[in-house]
Amino acid sequence: MSGRRGPAIEVVSLRKTYGDVAAVADVSFSVARGEILGVLGHNGAGKTTTVECLQALRRPDGGTIRVAGVDPVAHPGRVRALVGSQLQSSSLPDRLRVGEALEFFASLRPGSRSPGELMREWGLSDLRRRAFGDLSGGQQQRLFVALALVNDPPVVVLDEMTTGLDPAARRVAWELVERVRDRGATVLLVTHFMDEAERLCDRLVVLSGGRVVATGSPGELVDRHAGEVEVTFSHRGELPGLAGTPGVTGVHRSGARVVVTGTGPLLARVAHHLVTVGIEPQDLAVHRPSLEDVYLALTGQGTP
CATH class of the missing domain: 3.30.70.980 (YebC, transcriptional regulation domain)
Structure with a gap:
Protein backbone atom coordinates (compact mmCIF):
# COMPACT_ATOMS: atom_id res chain seq x y z
CA MET A 1 0.00 0.00 0.00
CA SER A 2 1.48 3.31 -0.97
CA GLY A 3 2.12 6.12 1.49
CA ARG A 4 -0.05 8.40 -0.63
CA ARG A 5 -3.14 6.22 -0.36
CA GLY A 6 -2.52 4.34 2.88
CA PRO A 7 -2.96 5.48 6.47
CA ALA A 8 -0.92 8.38 7.79
CA ILE A 9 0.50 6.14 10.52
CA GLU A 10 0.55 2.36 10.77
CA VAL A 11 2.03 0.45 13.72
CA VAL A 12 2.05 -3.35 13.72
CA SER A 13 3.19 -5.56 16.64
CA LEU A 14 5.59 -2.91 17.98
CA ARG A 15 7.98 -4.04 20.73
CA LYS A 16 10.60 -2.13 22.72
CA THR A 17 12.43 -3.44 25.78
CA TYR A 18 14.94 -1.97 28.21
CA GLY A 19 16.81 -4.85 29.77
CA ASP A 20 14.18 -7.13 31.27
CA VAL A 21 11.45 -4.46 31.11
CA ALA A 22 9.09 -4.46 28.14
CA ALA A 23 8.12 -0.80 27.75
CA VAL A 24 6.09 -1.76 24.66
CA ALA A 25 5.11 -5.43 24.50
CA ASP A 26 2.70 -5.57 21.55
CA VAL A 27 1.16 -2.42 20.09
CA SER A 28 -0.74 -2.18 16.80
CA PHE A 29 -2.90 0.68 15.49
CA SER A 30 -3.36 2.89 12.46
CA VAL A 31 -4.25 6.54 12.00
CA ALA A 32 -6.22 7.72 8.98
CA ARG A 33 -5.20 10.87 7.15
CA GLY A 34 -6.77 13.97 8.69
CA GLU A 35 -7.72 12.11 11.87
CA ILE A 36 -7.00 13.01 15.49
CA LEU A 37 -6.07 9.78 17.27
CA GLY A 38 -5.76 9.91 21.04
CA VAL A 39 -3.38 7.60 22.88
CA LEU A 40 -4.45 6.99 26.49
CA GLY A 41 -2.61 5.15 29.23
CA HIS A 42 -1.24 5.50 32.73
CA ASN A 43 2.39 6.40 33.37
CA GLY A 44 4.54 3.52 32.16
CA ALA A 45 1.87 2.15 29.80
CA GLY A 46 4.16 2.65 26.77
CA LYS A 47 2.67 5.81 25.27
CA THR A 48 5.78 7.96 25.01
CA THR A 49 8.04 5.09 23.91
CA THR A 50 5.57 4.26 21.13
CA VAL A 51 5.48 7.80 19.75
CA GLU A 52 9.26 8.13 20.06
CA CYS A 53 9.69 4.97 17.96
CA LEU A 54 7.39 6.21 15.23
CA GLN A 55 9.32 9.50 15.10
CA ALA A 56 12.66 7.67 14.67
CA LEU A 57 13.80 8.89 18.10
CA ARG A 58 14.10 5.31 19.38
CA ARG A 59 14.78 2.09 17.51
CA PRO A 60 12.17 -0.61 18.15
CA ASP A 61 13.13 -4.20 18.94
CA GLY A 62 10.36 -5.69 16.82
CA GLY A 63 7.34 -4.96 14.70
CA THR A 64 6.89 -2.48 11.87
CA ILE A 65 6.05 1.21 11.65
CA ARG A 66 5.14 3.31 8.64
CA VAL A 67 4.64 7.06 8.66
CA ALA A 68 3.06 8.16 5.36
CA GLY A 69 4.41 4.87 4.00
CA VAL A 70 7.99 5.51 5.18
CA ASP A 71 9.88 3.19 7.56
CA PRO A 72 11.44 5.22 10.40
CA VAL A 73 14.08 2.55 11.01
CA ALA A 74 15.28 2.48 7.41
CA HIS A 75 14.74 6.19 6.68
CA PRO A 76 14.84 8.17 9.96
CA GLY A 77 15.68 11.45 8.24
CA ARG A 78 12.71 11.21 5.88
CA VAL A 79 10.33 10.43 8.74
CA ARG A 80 11.58 13.34 10.85
CA ALA A 81 10.88 15.62 7.90
CA LEU A 82 7.30 14.30 7.75
CA VAL A 83 6.53 14.72 11.46
CA GLY A 84 6.18 17.87 13.52
CA SER A 85 6.25 17.18 17.24
CA GLN A 86 5.74 18.78 20.61
CA LEU A 87 7.11 16.30 23.12
CA GLN A 88 6.26 15.98 26.80
CA SER A 89 9.67 17.39 27.77
CA SER A 90 9.59 20.31 25.32
CA SER A 91 11.27 23.46 26.56
CA LEU A 92 13.36 26.37 25.33
CA PRO A 93 15.98 28.61 26.97
CA ASP A 94 14.21 31.24 29.07
CA ARG A 95 15.99 34.13 27.33
CA LEU A 96 15.30 32.95 23.78
CA ARG A 97 12.81 35.28 22.09
CA VAL A 98 9.78 34.03 20.21
CA GLY A 99 10.98 35.40 16.86
CA GLU A 100 14.47 33.97 17.39
CA ALA A 101 13.08 30.52 18.14
CA LEU A 102 11.00 30.43 14.97
CA GLU A 103 13.83 31.80 12.82
CA PHE A 104 16.24 29.22 14.23
CA PHE A 105 13.89 26.27 13.65
CA ALA A 106 13.07 27.50 10.14
CA SER A 107 16.79 27.72 9.32
CA LEU A 108 17.17 24.02 10.09
CA ARG A 109 14.60 22.95 7.49
CA PRO A 110 15.06 24.08 3.88
CA GLY A 111 11.78 25.22 2.39
CA SER A 112 10.22 25.91 5.79
CA ARG A 113 7.37 28.34 6.19
CA SER A 114 8.09 31.99 6.91
CA PRO A 115 8.50 32.73 10.66
CA GLY A 116 6.44 35.89 10.15
CA GLU A 117 3.62 33.89 8.57
CA LEU A 118 3.63 31.39 11.43
CA MET A 119 3.57 34.17 14.03
CA ARG A 120 0.57 35.78 12.34
CA GLU A 121 -1.24 32.46 12.03
CA TRP A 122 -0.77 31.48 15.67
CA GLY A 123 -1.21 34.91 17.30
CA LEU A 124 2.46 35.41 18.15
CA SER A 125 3.25 38.60 16.20
CA ASP A 126 2.89 40.84 19.26
CA LEU A 127 5.15 38.44 21.19
CA ARG A 128 7.98 38.43 18.65
CA ARG A 129 10.46 40.02 21.08
CA ARG A 130 9.08 38.36 24.22
CA ALA A 131 11.45 35.92 25.96
CA PHE A 132 10.25 32.33 26.32
CA GLY A 133 10.52 32.52 30.10
CA ASP A 134 8.10 35.47 30.16
CA LEU A 135 5.35 33.70 28.23
CA SER A 136 2.21 32.34 29.88
CA GLY A 137 1.48 28.62 29.65
CA GLY A 138 -0.99 29.15 26.81
CA GLN A 139 1.46 31.38 24.93
CA GLN A 140 4.19 28.77 25.28
CA GLN A 141 1.86 26.13 23.82
CA ARG A 142 1.08 28.37 20.86
CA LEU A 143 4.80 28.74 20.24
CA PHE A 144 5.41 24.99 20.50
CA VAL A 145 2.62 24.31 18.00
CA ALA A 146 4.06 26.91 15.61
CA LEU A 147 7.49 25.29 15.93
CA ALA A 148 5.99 21.85 15.25
CA LEU A 149 4.46 23.22 12.03
CA VAL A 150 7.48 25.12 10.79
CA ASN A 151 8.06 22.65 7.93
CA ASP A 152 4.32 22.19 7.24
CA PRO A 153 4.38 18.47 8.18
CA PRO A 154 1.55 16.09 7.25
CA VAL A 155 1.75 14.40 10.68
CA VAL A 156 1.86 16.17 14.04
CA VAL A 157 2.61 14.44 17.37
CA LEU A 158 1.55 16.18 20.59
CA ASP A 159 2.67 14.43 23.78
CA GLU A 160 0.95 15.56 27.01
CA MET A 161 0.78 19.12 25.70
CA THR A 162 -1.64 20.37 28.39
CA THR A 163 0.00 18.88 31.48
CA GLY A 164 0.52 21.61 34.07
CA LEU A 165 -1.64 24.19 32.29
CA ASP A 166 -4.46 26.04 34.03
CA PRO A 167 -8.03 25.49 32.70
CA ALA A 168 -7.99 28.60 30.50
CA ALA A 169 -4.64 27.68 28.93
CA ARG A 170 -5.87 24.12 28.34
CA ARG A 171 -8.85 25.46 26.38
CA VAL A 172 -6.49 27.55 24.25
CA ALA A 173 -4.38 24.45 23.59
CA TRP A 174 -7.47 22.46 22.55
CA GLU A 175 -8.39 25.11 20.01
CA LEU A 176 -4.85 24.95 18.64
CA VAL A 177 -5.11 21.17 18.15
CA GLU A 178 -8.38 21.56 16.27
CA ARG A 179 -6.82 24.22 14.06
CA VAL A 180 -3.88 21.94 13.28
CA ARG A 181 -6.31 19.25 12.10
CA ASP A 182 -8.37 21.81 10.17
CA ARG A 183 -5.20 22.70 8.23
CA GLY A 184 -5.17 19.13 6.91
CA ALA A 185 -2.63 17.51 9.23
CA THR A 186 -3.02 14.16 10.95
CA VAL A 187 -2.64 14.46 14.73
CA LEU A 188 -1.45 11.86 17.22
CA LEU A 189 -2.40 13.19 20.65
CA VAL A 190 -0.97 11.54 23.77
CA THR A 191 -2.98 12.49 26.83
CA HIS A 192 -4.26 11.23 30.17
CA PHE A 193 -7.11 13.76 30.40
CA MET A 194 -10.47 12.18 29.58
CA ASP A 195 -12.23 15.49 28.86
CA GLU A 196 -9.47 16.35 26.40
CA ALA A 197 -9.80 12.97 24.67
CA GLU A 198 -13.58 13.31 24.36
CA ARG A 199 -13.39 16.87 23.05
CA LEU A 200 -10.64 16.39 20.47
CA CYS A 201 -10.23 12.79 19.36
CA ASP A 202 -11.96 10.98 16.51
CA ARG A 203 -10.68 7.67 17.86
CA LEU A 204 -8.75 6.42 20.89
CA VAL A 205 -6.14 3.75 21.55
CA VAL A 206 -5.93 2.66 25.19
CA LEU A 207 -2.59 1.20 26.33
CA SER A 208 -1.90 -0.76 29.49
CA GLY A 209 1.24 -2.72 30.27
CA GLY A 210 2.69 -1.96 26.86
CA ARG A 211 -0.29 -3.45 25.01
CA VAL A 212 -3.41 -2.14 23.29
CA VAL A 213 -6.43 -3.02 25.43
CA ALA A 214 -9.11 -1.13 23.46
CA THR A 215 -9.65 1.04 20.38
CA GLY A 216 -12.61 3.04 19.10
CA SER A 217 -14.24 6.44 19.25
CA PRO A 218 -14.93 7.81 22.75
CA GLY A 219 -18.63 6.99 22.31
CA GLU A 220 -17.91 3.49 21.03
CA LEU A 221 -15.66 2.69 23.99
CA VAL A 222 -18.33 3.81 26.44
CA ASP A 223 -21.04 1.84 24.64
CA ARG A 224 -18.87 -1.27 24.38
CA HIS A 225 -17.30 -1.37 27.84
CA ALA A 226 -19.45 0.75 30.14
CA GLY A 227 -21.76 -1.99 31.36
Whole structure:
Protein backbone atom coordinates (compact mmCIF):
# COMPACT_ATOMS: atom_id res chain seq x y z
CA MET A 1 0.00 0.00 0.00
CA SER A 2 1.48 3.31 -0.97
CA GLY A 3 2.12 6.12 1.49
CA ARG A 4 -0.05 8.40 -0.63
CA ARG A 5 -3.14 6.22 -0.36
CA GLY A 6 -2.52 4.34 2.88
CA PRO A 7 -2.96 5.48 6.47
CA ALA A 8 -0.92 8.38 7.79
CA ILE A 9 0.50 6.14 10.52
CA GLU A 10 0.55 2.36 10.77
CA VAL A 11 2.03 0.45 13.72
CA VAL A 12 2.05 -3.35 13.72
CA SER A 13 3.19 -5.56 16.64
CA LEU A 14 5.59 -2.91 17.98
CA ARG A 15 7.98 -4.04 20.73
CA LYS A 16 10.60 -2.13 22.72
CA THR A 17 12.43 -3.44 25.78
CA TYR A 18 14.94 -1.97 28.21
CA GLY A 19 16.81 -4.85 29.77
CA ASP A 20 14.18 -7.13 31.27
CA VAL A 21 11.45 -4.46 31.11
CA ALA A 22 9.09 -4.46 28.14
CA ALA A 23 8.12 -0.80 27.75
CA VAL A 24 6.09 -1.76 24.66
CA ALA A 25 5.11 -5.43 24.50
CA ASP A 26 2.70 -5.57 21.55
CA VAL A 27 1.16 -2.42 20.09
CA SER A 28 -0.74 -2.18 16.80
CA PHE A 29 -2.90 0.68 15.49
CA SER A 30 -3.36 2.89 12.46
CA VAL A 31 -4.25 6.54 12.00
CA ALA A 32 -6.22 7.72 8.98
CA ARG A 33 -5.20 10.87 7.15
CA GLY A 34 -6.77 13.97 8.69
CA GLU A 35 -7.72 12.11 11.87
CA ILE A 36 -7.00 13.01 15.49
CA LEU A 37 -6.07 9.78 17.27
CA GLY A 38 -5.76 9.91 21.04
CA VAL A 39 -3.38 7.60 22.88
CA LEU A 40 -4.45 6.99 26.49
CA GLY A 41 -2.61 5.15 29.23
CA HIS A 42 -1.24 5.50 32.73
CA ASN A 43 2.39 6.40 33.37
CA GLY A 44 4.54 3.52 32.16
CA ALA A 45 1.87 2.15 29.80
CA GLY A 46 4.16 2.65 26.77
CA LYS A 47 2.67 5.81 25.27
CA THR A 48 5.78 7.96 25.01
CA THR A 49 8.04 5.09 23.91
CA THR A 50 5.57 4.26 21.13
CA VAL A 51 5.48 7.80 19.75
CA GLU A 52 9.26 8.13 20.06
CA CYS A 53 9.69 4.97 17.96
CA LEU A 54 7.39 6.21 15.23
CA GLN A 55 9.32 9.50 15.10
CA ALA A 56 12.66 7.67 14.67
CA LEU A 57 13.80 8.89 18.10
CA ARG A 58 14.10 5.31 19.38
CA ARG A 59 14.78 2.09 17.51
CA PRO A 60 12.17 -0.61 18.15
CA ASP A 61 13.13 -4.20 18.94
CA GLY A 62 10.36 -5.69 16.82
CA GLY A 63 7.34 -4.96 14.70
CA THR A 64 6.89 -2.48 11.87
CA ILE A 65 6.05 1.21 11.65
CA ARG A 66 5.14 3.31 8.64
CA VAL A 67 4.64 7.06 8.66
CA ALA A 68 3.06 8.16 5.36
CA GLY A 69 4.41 4.87 4.00
CA VAL A 70 7.99 5.51 5.18
CA ASP A 71 9.88 3.19 7.56
CA PRO A 72 11.44 5.22 10.40
CA VAL A 73 14.08 2.55 11.01
CA ALA A 74 15.28 2.48 7.41
CA HIS A 75 14.74 6.19 6.68
CA PRO A 76 14.84 8.17 9.96
CA GLY A 77 15.68 11.45 8.24
CA ARG A 78 12.71 11.21 5.88
CA VAL A 79 10.33 10.43 8.74
CA ARG A 80 11.58 13.34 10.85
CA ALA A 81 10.88 15.62 7.90
CA LEU A 82 7.30 14.30 7.75
CA VAL A 83 6.53 14.72 11.46
CA GLY A 84 6.18 17.87 13.52
CA SER A 85 6.25 17.18 17.24
CA GLN A 86 5.74 18.78 20.61
CA LEU A 87 7.11 16.30 23.12
CA GLN A 88 6.26 15.98 26.80
CA SER A 89 9.67 17.39 27.77
CA SER A 90 9.59 20.31 25.32
CA SER A 91 11.27 23.46 26.56
CA LEU A 92 13.36 26.37 25.33
CA PRO A 93 15.98 28.61 26.97
CA ASP A 94 14.21 31.24 29.07
CA ARG A 95 15.99 34.13 27.33
CA LEU A 96 15.30 32.95 23.78
CA ARG A 97 12.81 35.28 22.09
CA VAL A 98 9.78 34.03 20.21
CA GLY A 99 10.98 35.40 16.86
CA GLU A 100 14.47 33.97 17.39
CA ALA A 101 13.08 30.52 18.14
CA LEU A 102 11.00 30.43 14.97
CA GLU A 103 13.83 31.80 12.82
CA PHE A 104 16.24 29.22 14.23
CA PHE A 105 13.89 26.27 13.65
CA ALA A 106 13.07 27.50 10.14
CA SER A 107 16.79 27.72 9.32
CA LEU A 108 17.17 24.02 10.09
CA ARG A 109 14.60 22.95 7.49
CA PRO A 110 15.06 24.08 3.88
CA GLY A 111 11.78 25.22 2.39
CA SER A 112 10.22 25.91 5.79
CA ARG A 113 7.37 28.34 6.19
CA SER A 114 8.09 31.99 6.91
CA PRO A 115 8.50 32.73 10.66
CA GLY A 116 6.44 35.89 10.15
CA GLU A 117 3.62 33.89 8.57
CA LEU A 118 3.63 31.39 11.43
CA MET A 119 3.57 34.17 14.03
CA ARG A 120 0.57 35.78 12.34
CA GLU A 121 -1.24 32.46 12.03
CA TRP A 122 -0.77 31.48 15.67
CA GLY A 123 -1.21 34.91 17.30
CA LEU A 124 2.46 35.41 18.15
CA SER A 125 3.25 38.60 16.20
CA ASP A 126 2.89 40.84 19.26
CA LEU A 127 5.15 38.44 21.19
CA ARG A 128 7.98 38.43 18.65
CA ARG A 129 10.46 40.02 21.08
CA ARG A 130 9.08 38.36 24.22
CA ALA A 131 11.45 35.92 25.96
CA PHE A 132 10.25 32.33 26.32
CA GLY A 133 10.52 32.52 30.10
CA ASP A 134 8.10 35.47 30.16
CA LEU A 135 5.35 33.70 28.23
CA SER A 136 2.21 32.34 29.88
CA GLY A 137 1.48 28.62 29.65
CA GLY A 138 -0.99 29.15 26.81
CA GLN A 139 1.46 31.38 24.93
CA GLN A 140 4.19 28.77 25.28
CA GLN A 141 1.86 26.13 23.82
CA ARG A 142 1.08 28.37 20.86
CA LEU A 143 4.80 28.74 20.24
CA PHE A 144 5.41 24.99 20.50
CA VAL A 145 2.62 24.31 18.00
CA ALA A 146 4.06 26.91 15.61
CA LEU A 147 7.49 25.29 15.93
CA ALA A 148 5.99 21.85 15.25
CA LEU A 149 4.46 23.22 12.03
CA VAL A 150 7.48 25.12 10.79
CA ASN A 151 8.06 22.65 7.93
CA ASP A 152 4.32 22.19 7.24
CA PRO A 153 4.38 18.47 8.18
CA PRO A 154 1.55 16.09 7.25
CA VAL A 155 1.75 14.40 10.68
CA VAL A 156 1.86 16.17 14.04
CA VAL A 157 2.61 14.44 17.37
CA LEU A 158 1.55 16.18 20.59
CA ASP A 159 2.67 14.43 23.78
CA GLU A 160 0.95 15.56 27.01
CA MET A 161 0.78 19.12 25.70
CA THR A 162 -1.64 20.37 28.39
CA THR A 163 0.00 18.88 31.48
CA GLY A 164 0.52 21.61 34.07
CA LEU A 165 -1.64 24.19 32.29
CA ASP A 166 -4.46 26.04 34.03
CA PRO A 167 -8.03 25.49 32.70
CA ALA A 168 -7.99 28.60 30.50
CA ALA A 169 -4.64 27.68 28.93
CA ARG A 170 -5.87 24.12 28.34
CA ARG A 171 -8.85 25.46 26.38
CA VAL A 172 -6.49 27.55 24.25
CA ALA A 173 -4.38 24.45 23.59
CA TRP A 174 -7.47 22.46 22.55
CA GLU A 175 -8.39 25.11 20.01
CA LEU A 176 -4.85 24.95 18.64
CA VAL A 177 -5.11 21.17 18.15
CA GLU A 178 -8.38 21.56 16.27
CA ARG A 179 -6.82 24.22 14.06
CA VAL A 180 -3.88 21.94 13.28
CA ARG A 181 -6.31 19.25 12.10
CA ASP A 182 -8.37 21.81 10.17
CA ARG A 183 -5.20 22.70 8.23
CA GLY A 184 -5.17 19.13 6.91
CA ALA A 185 -2.63 17.51 9.23
CA THR A 186 -3.02 14.16 10.95
CA VAL A 187 -2.64 14.46 14.73
CA LEU A 188 -1.45 11.86 17.22
CA LEU A 189 -2.40 13.19 20.65
CA VAL A 190 -0.97 11.54 23.77
CA THR A 191 -2.98 12.49 26.83
CA HIS A 192 -4.26 11.23 30.17
CA PHE A 193 -7.11 13.76 30.40
CA MET A 194 -10.47 12.18 29.58
CA ASP A 195 -12.23 15.49 28.86
CA GLU A 196 -9.47 16.35 26.40
CA ALA A 197 -9.80 12.97 24.67
CA GLU A 198 -13.58 13.31 24.36
CA ARG A 199 -13.39 16.87 23.05
CA LEU A 200 -10.64 16.39 20.47
CA CYS A 201 -10.23 12.79 19.36
CA ASP A 202 -11.96 10.98 16.51
CA ARG A 203 -10.68 7.67 17.86
CA LEU A 204 -8.75 6.42 20.89
CA VAL A 205 -6.14 3.75 21.55
CA VAL A 206 -5.93 2.66 25.19
CA LEU A 207 -2.59 1.20 26.33
CA SER A 208 -1.90 -0.76 29.49
CA GLY A 209 1.24 -2.72 30.27
CA GLY A 210 2.69 -1.96 26.86
CA ARG A 211 -0.29 -3.45 25.01
CA VAL A 212 -3.41 -2.14 23.29
CA VAL A 213 -6.43 -3.02 25.43
CA ALA A 214 -9.11 -1.13 23.46
CA THR A 215 -9.65 1.04 20.38
CA GLY A 216 -12.61 3.04 19.10
CA SER A 217 -14.24 6.44 19.25
CA PRO A 218 -14.93 7.81 22.75
CA GLY A 219 -18.63 6.99 22.31
CA GLU A 220 -17.91 3.49 21.03
CA LEU A 221 -15.66 2.69 23.99
CA VAL A 222 -18.33 3.81 26.44
CA ASP A 223 -21.04 1.84 24.64
CA ARG A 224 -18.87 -1.27 24.38
CA HIS A 225 -17.30 -1.37 27.84
CA ALA A 226 -19.45 0.75 30.14
CA GLY A 227 -21.76 -1.99 31.36
CA GLU A 228 -25.23 -1.05 32.55
CA VAL A 229 -27.01 2.28 32.17
CA GLU A 230 -29.45 3.71 34.71
CA VAL A 231 -32.68 5.57 33.94
CA THR A 232 -34.49 7.22 36.86
CA PHE A 233 -37.91 8.87 37.19
CA SER A 234 -40.70 9.40 39.69
CA HIS A 235 -43.95 7.42 39.60
CA ARG A 236 -46.04 5.87 42.41
CA GLY A 237 -48.42 3.77 40.34
CA GLU A 238 -48.06 0.48 38.49
CA LEU A 239 -45.50 0.05 35.69
CA PRO A 240 -47.03 -2.62 33.47
CA GLY A 241 -44.60 -4.43 31.19
CA LEU A 242 -41.60 -2.24 31.98
CA ALA A 243 -39.45 -5.14 33.20
CA GLY A 244 -39.94 -6.87 29.85
CA THR A 245 -38.80 -3.89 27.75
CA PRO A 246 -35.83 -4.79 25.48
CA GLY A 247 -32.51 -3.97 27.19
CA VAL A 248 -33.99 -3.71 30.69
CA THR A 249 -32.23 -5.91 33.24
CA GLY A 250 -33.83 -4.61 36.42
CA VAL A 251 -36.51 -2.30 37.86
CA HIS A 252 -36.03 -1.06 41.42
CA ARG A 253 -38.31 1.19 43.45
CA SER A 254 -37.73 3.36 46.51
CA GLY A 255 -40.88 5.26 47.30
CA ALA A 256 -41.76 7.30 44.24
CA ARG A 257 -38.29 6.92 42.75
CA VAL A 258 -37.88 4.26 40.06
CA VAL A 259 -34.45 3.09 38.88
CA VAL A 260 -34.31 1.08 35.66
CA THR A 261 -31.02 -0.63 34.79
CA GLY A 262 -30.10 -2.04 31.42
CA THR A 263 -28.01 -1.76 28.26
CA GLY A 264 -28.22 -0.14 24.84
CA PRO A 265 -30.36 2.97 24.13
CA LEU A 266 -32.16 2.48 27.44
CA LEU A 267 -33.54 6.00 27.85
CA ALA A 268 -35.30 5.90 24.46
CA ARG A 269 -36.72 2.43 25.09
CA VAL A 270 -37.98 3.23 28.59
CA ALA A 271 -39.49 6.55 27.49
CA HIS A 272 -41.24 4.89 24.55
CA HIS A 273 -42.68 2.17 26.76
CA LEU A 274 -43.93 4.58 29.41
CA VAL A 275 -45.68 6.80 26.86
CA THR A 276 -47.20 3.72 25.24
CA VAL A 277 -48.83 2.69 28.56
CA GLY A 278 -49.96 6.24 29.31
CA ILE A 279 -47.26 7.31 31.78
CA GLU A 280 -45.49 10.61 31.07
CA PRO A 281 -42.95 11.35 33.84
CA GLN A 282 -41.45 14.84 33.77
CA ASP A 283 -38.13 13.90 35.40
CA LEU A 284 -36.67 11.14 33.24
CA ALA A 285 -32.89 11.17 33.66
CA VAL A 286 -30.12 8.88 32.47
CA HIS A 287 -26.77 8.08 34.02
CA ARG A 288 -24.20 6.44 31.76
CA PRO A 289 -20.70 5.46 32.88
CA SER A 290 -18.18 8.05 31.69
CA LEU A 291 -15.12 7.59 29.50
CA GLU A 292 -13.07 7.88 32.69
CA ASP A 293 -15.02 4.99 34.25
CA VAL A 294 -14.35 2.89 31.15
CA TYR A 295 -10.67 3.84 31.05
CA LEU A 296 -10.17 2.91 34.70
CA ALA A 297 -11.89 -0.41 34.16
CA LEU A 298 -9.87 -1.21 31.02
CA THR A 299 -6.54 -0.40 32.64
CA GLY A 300 -7.33 -2.05 35.99
CA GLN A 301 -6.96 1.21 37.86
CA GLY A 302 -10.56 1.28 38.99
CA THR A 303 -10.18 -1.83 41.18
CA PRO A 304 -8.90 -1.75 44.78
